[in-house]
Amino acid sequence: MLTGTCHCGATHWTLEGDPGPATACxxxxxxxxxxxxxxxxxxxxxxxxxxxxxxxxxxxxxxSLEILFCPTCACVLS
Ligand SMILES: [Zn+2]
Structure with a gap:
């Protein structure tokens, strides 16, 4: 599992299982x-x-894509 959080800590995310290869778009x-x-x-x-x-x-x-971000600190989440 991968986890992450925004800069201010108000929002966090999880990705269960093997994330597979990461893409540098x-x-x-x-x-x-x-x-x-x-x-x-x-x-x-x-x-x-x-x-x-x-x-x-x-x-x-x-x-085709939606970028999610924290509305408080504007950190990209997913
Ligand atoms: Zn935040």
Whole structure:
């Protein structure tokens, strides 16, 4: 299991089981975040606990990804 928390500690996440290979995405958003991503579905193997907000691309009709972040410290969660 992997676990993580935001900077202020208000929100944390868990990923159950083997996370598999992590991805260093080179899109314009992920390069700015500087993250490594492990993928699964929220409320299946990935659970986010505590307050969180989301961002999806506004310039795409059907955005395929949603970025979750803490509304207090703005730390990216998943
Ligand atoms: Zn926070």
């Amino acid at each position: 080179n899109c314009t958003l992920c390069v700015r975040y500087g993250t490594l991503w492990a993928y699964d579905y929220e409320n299946e193997r990935i659970r986010v606990h505590g307050p969180h907000a989301s961002y999806t691309r506004a310039d795409t009709a059907e955005p």
